[in-house]
Amino acid sequence: MAELEQDHESYELGMHTEQLSGRTQQVFFSAEESDHLVYPWAPQVDFEKTAEIDANSLDQRAVNQEISRLMNEGVGTITVRNPGAKHSLGVGILSRLNLHFDGSLGYFGCGLLDGPNVTVSGRVGWSCAENMMAGTVVIEKNGGSTFGAAIRGGDLVCKGDVGSRTGIDQKGGTIIVGGRTGAFSGFMMQRGRMVVLGDAGKNLGDSMYDGTIYVGGEIADLGVDAVEAEMTDLDCHWIERKLSQYGLEAPKGAKNMKKIVSGKQLWNYDNLEPAEKKLVL
Amino acid sequence: MCGIAGLIHRGKSSNVGRELTAMLQSLKHRGPDSTGFALYGSPKSGEHVLRFKVAEQEDMRHGFQIQHLVKERRAEVDRRLDELGATRVAVEDATDYAFRYSISYDGDMKKLADYVEDVEGAEILSIGNTLELIKDLGDAGQVSSQYGLGEFGGTHAIGHTRMATESDVDIRSAHPYWAYPFNDISVVHNGQLTNYWGSRREMERRGHRFMSNCDSELIAVYLADRMERGDSLEESMHRSVGELDGVFTYVVATADKLGMAKDVMAAKPMVLYESDEFVALASEEVAIRSVFPHEIDTYDPYEGEVMVWQS
Numbered sequence: 001m002a003e004l005e006q007d008h009e010s011y012e013l014g015m016h017t018e019q020l021s022g023r024t025q026q027v028f029f030s031a032e033e034s035d036h037l038v039y040p041w042a043p044q045v046d047f048e049k050t051a052e053i054d055a056n057s058l059d060q061r062a063v064n065q066e067i068s069r070l071m072n073e074g075v076g077t078i079t080v081r082n083p084g085a086k087h088s089l090g091v092g093i094l095s096r097l098n099l100h101f102d103g104s105l106g107y108f109g110c111g112l113l114d115g116p117n118v119t120v121s122g123r124v125g126w127s128c129a130e131n132m133m134a135g136t137v138v139i140e141k142n143g144g145s146t147f148g149a150a151i152r153g154g155d156l157v158c159k160g161d162v163g164s165r166t167g168i169d170q171k172g173g174t175i176i177v178g179g180r181t182g183a184f185s186g187f188m189m190q191r192g193r194m195v196v197l198g199d200a201g202k203n204l205g206d207s208m209y210d211g212t213i214y215v216g217g218e219i220a221d222l223g224v225d226a227v228e229a230e231m232t233d234l235d236c237h238w239i240e241r242k243l244s245q246y247g248l249e250a251p252k253g254a255k256n257m258k259k260i261v262s263g264k265q266l267w268n269y270d271n272l273e274p275a276e277k278k279l280v281l
Numbered sequence: 282m283c284g285i286a287g288l289i290h291r292g293k294s295s296n297v298g299r300e301l302t303a304m305l306q307s308l309k310h311r312g313p314d315s316t317g318f319a320l321y322g323s324p325k326s327g328e329h330v331l332r333f334k335v336a337e338q339e340d341m342r343h344g345f346q347i348q349h350l351v352k353e354r355r356a357e358v359d360r361r362l363d364e365l366g367a368t369r370v371a372v373e374d375a376t377d378y379a380f381r382y383s384i385s386y387d388g389d390m391k392k393l394a395d396y397v398e399d400v401e402g403a404e405i406l407s408i409g410n411t412l413e414l415i416k417d418l419g420d421a422g423q424v425s426s427q428y429g430l431g432e433f434g435g436t437h438a439i440g441h442t443r444m445a446t447e448s449d450v451d452i453r454s455a456h457p458y459w460a461y462p463f464n465d466i467s468v469v470h471n472g473q474l475t476n477y478w479g480s481r482r483e484m485e486r487r488g489h490r491f492m493s494n495c496d497s498e499l500i501a502v503y504l505a506d507r508m509e510r511g512d513s514l515e516e517s518m519h520r521s522v523g524e525l526d527g528v529f530t531y532v533v534a535t536a537d538k539l540g541m542a543k544d545v546m547a548a549k550p551m552v553l554y555e556s557d558e559f560v561a562l563a564s565e566e567v568a569i570r571s572v573f574p575h576e577i578d579t580y581d582p583y584e585g586e587v588m589v590w591q592s
Contacts, residue, residue, distance in 0.1 A: 142579065163581040182547055182581075183584040
């Protein structure tokens with residue numbers, strides 16, 4: 001029963017129905033289509049089967065290949081020791097997997113994911129989880145800039161501070177920042193939700209098309225076409241439930257957070273100017 | 282895209298030559314064209330270290346006359362130092378074309394710099410009580426080995442691995458830049474300044490010289506100009522964030538300080554580790570990990586941020 005209520009709530013929030021008006025958005029980003037997406041080549045893994053990789057003497061390609069090899073052997077829970085802030089670790093994993101990094105990742109860590117649950121005990125560099133489709137990525141310490149760039153689904157959580165341009169071009173999913181985020185966060189955001197428990201830098205939500213940003217601390221200033229909207233009980237309930245999944249809570253309570261959405265005054269996405277139309281047609 | 286790095290030990294000396302070599306070597310993929318070091322050692326009373334070159338590395342591979350020209354140019358530098366009353370306390374051939382002199386001189390340092398650089402092919406890399414600036418083509422390991430930097434003891438250092446985009450692959454365009462004519466100030470930069478030519482012309486009208494067409498040199502000259510007008514290092518840096526246009530993260534060092542500044546878009550990376558004893562900063566965390574292999578807490582400075590640490 002509780003699950004049914006949660007589904008109902010997410011529909012009420014518009015998470016299953018929000019659509020951009022553009023033609024390309026309608027074709028490629030339909031929520032209904034993504035529900036049925038599966039990869040026939042995805043390995044069947046057993047979460048009870050565990051393995052460890054010591055990345056200390058391996059380069060990034062070797063670490064990723066070892067993760068892939070273990071998955072193809074059915075290993076469902078992998079711990080990577082000594083990642084040493086190397087770049088592009090844990091990328092391109094398109095099936096279920098419990099993956100833990102004991103340490104910090106460099107740039108482009110956990111990019112192009114579709115399904116795994118990843119935890120990082122340290123920090124992540126720029127562009128963590130870029131283009132993530134589904135799954136969860138939880139970082140215990142800080143993150144760099146362009147955190148969650150262009151993610152389309154899943155939950156991306158950083159319990160510390162992150163840099164600038166968080167969730168740039170976000171197309172879905174949820175980004176949660178336990179601390180502060182830098183300038184231009186939510187720039188050109190198209191769908192999804194971002195929750196920032198600390199302060200947000202200048203130009204928050206600049207040129208956002210859609211989606212929602214919740215901020216618990218101070219906002220330096222809003223970007224072009226980003227406007228504050230009224231927090232509802234549904235917003236508060238969803239934030240509290242989402243944060244509790246990751247052991248977080250809003251310092252001043254969810255109801256005291258600010259909600260930022262698109263003013264839709266610049267909303268001409270995919271609408272061609274008359275002169276351009278002539279050229280195209 | 283270039284890689285920059287810096288480190289400072291608070292209240293003690295260490296082998297900063299080896300530490301910075303390790304940091305820059307791990308950033309090699311960000312720029313393989315040239316590598317530069319600005320190392321801050323122990324000051325010797327009444328002495329300055331003069332680092333200069335009289336030819337480019339590339340020049341040494343061409344022409345039958347270059348060895349002869351190098352000798353002539355160096356002899357002319359020596360003659361002019363003597364003429365100005367600068368005593369050469371120690372002389373060291375770092376390479377066939379780059380030299381390290383310890384000099385005793387209490388006259389006008391700008392006059393000395395201008396007179397030496399008036400010699401054809403001569404460029405002063407640095408003058409300082411503590412600063413020694415070394416830059417050349419190749420990766421950090423090659424340059425460090427070539428100039429014997431592995432055992433350099435000091436309190437702090439900054440460095441750069443260069444991916445040439447706006448100017449030539451040569452020593453002249455390599456970083457760090459010495460903030461001529463100020464002793465002991467050096468700058469490394471990652472980014473691109475879009476108001477370079479306008480600002481350069483303004484600096485030139487104010488009497489400053491440029492040795493390259495590299496936009497990064499402007500930052501060193503700009504900071505020198507502001508400090509000449511009485512601003513502190515920190516004031517100069519804060520002002521630079523507003524007046525330099527483009528995307529940049531730069532690191533600056535003085536005789537006893539290390540600083541960093543980031544543009545208002547925060548478009549260029551910088552990762553920072555800070556403890557009571559040590560500060561390390563670099564374009565990528567892998568560089569910091571090369572001197573701190575164990576788990577540490579790091580973070581990114583934010584847009585428009587200026588930070589300065591004392592040794």
